[in-house]
Amino acid sequence: MTQAVILAGGKGTRLAERLLGKPKPLIEIDGEPLLGRQIRSLTANGVEHVVVLVNHRADLIEDFIRSNAADIRITVLDDGPHPLGTAGAMLKVLDHLQDQFLVVYGDTLFDIDIAHMLEAHRASGADATLLLHPNDHPADSDLVEVDANGWIRAFHGYPHATDAVIGNLVNAAMYVCDRSALLPWAGGETLVDLAKDLFPAMLRSGARLKAYRSYEYIKDAGTPKRVDKIEHHLRSGVVGRASRRSRQRAVFMDRDGTLNKLKGYIVHPSQITLLPGVADAVRLLNDAEYRLVVVTNQPVIARGDCDLATLASIHDRLTYELGKSGAYLDEIRFCPHHPDSGYAGEVSNLKCVCSCRKPSDGMLLSAAEDMNIDLRQSWMIGDSSVDIKCGSVAGVTTVLVLTGEAGLDGRVVCDPDFVVTDMAAAAKLVAEVAPKLEAELLDLLAGAPLQRVNISDGSSDDRRIFSALLNRLRARVGVDPHDATGIRVQPSAEVLAASASGWADKVRRLLS
Numbered sequence: 001m002t003q004a005v006i007l008a009g010g011k012g013t014r015l016a017e018r019l020l021g022k023p024k025p026l027i028e029i030d031g032e033p034l035l036g037r038q039i040r041s042l043t044a045n046g047v048e049h050v051v052v053l054v055n056h057r058a059d060l061i062e063d064f065i066r067s068n069a070a071d072i073r074i075t076v077l078d079d080g081p082h083p084l085g086t087a088g089a090m091l092k093v094l095d096h097l098q099d100q101f102l103v104v105y106g107d108t109l110f111d112i113d114i115a116h117m118l119e120a121h122r123a124s125g126a127d128a129t130l131l132l133h134p135n136d137h138p139a140d141s142d143l144v145e146v147d148a149n150g151w152i153r154a155f156h157g158y159p160h161a162t163d164a165v166i167g168n169l170v171n172a173a174m175y176v177c178d179r180s181a182l183l184p185w186a187g188g189e190t191l192v193d194l195a196k197d198l199f200p201a202m203l204r205s206g207a208r209l210k211a212y213r214s215y216e217y218i219k220d221a222g223t224p225k226r227v228d229k230i231e232h233h234l235r236s237g238v239v240g241r242a243s244r245r246s247r248q249r250a251v252f253m254d255r256d257g258t259l260n261k262l263k264g265y266i267v268h269p270s271q272i273t274l275l276p277g278v279a280d281a282v283r284l285l286n287d288a289e290y291r292l293v294v295v296t297n298q299p300v301i302a303r304g305d306c307d308l309a310t311l312a313s314i315h316d317r318l319t320y321e322l323g324k325s326g327a328y329l330d331e332i333r334f335c336p337h338h339p340d341s342g343y344a345g346e347v348s349n350l351k352c353v354c355s356c357r358k359p360s361d362g363m364l365l366s367a368a369e370d371m372n373i374d375l376r377q378s379w380m381i382g383d384s385s386v387d388i389k390c391g392s393v394a395g396v397t398t399v400l401v402l403t404g405e406a407g408l409d410g411r412v413v414c415d416p417d418f419v420v421t422d423m424a425a426a427a428k429l430v431a432e433v434a435p436k437l438e439a440e441l442l443d444l445l446a447g448a449p450l451q452r453v454n455i456s457d458g459s460s461d462d463r464r465i466f467s468a469l470l471n472r473l474r475a476r477v478g479v480d481p482h483d484a485t486g487i488r489v490q491p492s493a494e495v496l497a498a499s500a501s502g503w504a505d506k507v508r509r510l511l512s
């Protein structure tokens, strides 16, 4: 049985004007108390028993639960008479909890695939698993440092030292805990807060805490401003579209020469310098609800020029630099392999031909599998021929940027769908220009069957661009949750001859 604990003891001082005497978990979100939304979401995700830990105005929460029949077992526990904090409250009721349980805070709106998170927890054998995500304000968030294998190394509570370079990975306030790992801490008076006190203490004493990275929606409703924001996200469909149930659209991006300056092999964090305009470009793609996945070949690992800990620091530097501008990456994936042996200090078991090293498309395929990404609705942006090739093989739309190698590396044949100056132009293409052109193309085809469009004329650039856009439309038919209108075409045997002439110019005009 899956059990979830809701920490519902919060008073909600900062929400007083909206609560009018009610406790924080009963804050109305788009006309429904948050606690009701949480219980529904947990039920929909397979939770069978909810334990609600109450304190402030426990009577009102009990009334709410009694009067709102839920299709689930609910137990209310009062940790009173005095507030104990999130850790104190949970440690006090451990006797009522089962061997493994989920913990959520009473002030968060979420739509999380809980079974998937539980599975990850069990597979790792961790004492506790914490849901982490990057956000658009890491400088004033509690950050978590994670090693290359996803084990938590350190907690960095806000405020941070001004010169501290910490990766953009934030505790999102949802955990899976093993009761046996918490039992030794029960009865401790000093552990008040789960995130600030208990987990750091567990880590110091050798507990194994695992990161669970997720792009799914989870945000807190702690202030009136945040309540307004999550209501907006709920109404506009952002919450549902970020669910693992929904097919995701991704922008895969190369690292060196695309996001940061090309400086030979990068083996130290100080060598990371963002190219001009990159942070704003990444933020534009964040706002367009794309999942952003960096895919990078790192043969320096196989050669022994850089170890995994250093690579993690290099990536911390990258996400830190982006975070200063409110931009973030959902994931960074790297290939540590290299096919040729014969380097002093090399790591022999990484010297192999693999399926992840670009131009192979292994990193894109595994990310698509893990993150429920629709490759045909996705993009690959890079500066080298191997980036373009791996994107084409995976079936995503490809964009060559003229920074870094500018496609002149000559390693494989390079035949990109689009060629633009830099990341800023690439992001504008993906987030603004392509959607406009896809709409225009859809109008032009006027309901013709998309599978039966033949391109009649145009230059080779025109035809490539027209055909890439047409393929994107074909992939959207009836399946895209991001598409409000939906594309429905009439079945017909007729073939439509369409001219691609002028489409490369259209792109140039819209990008300028």
Ligand SMILES: [Zn+2]
Pocket (backbone or CB within 6 Å): 335, 336, 337, 354, 355, 356, 357
């Ligand atoms: Zn590899």
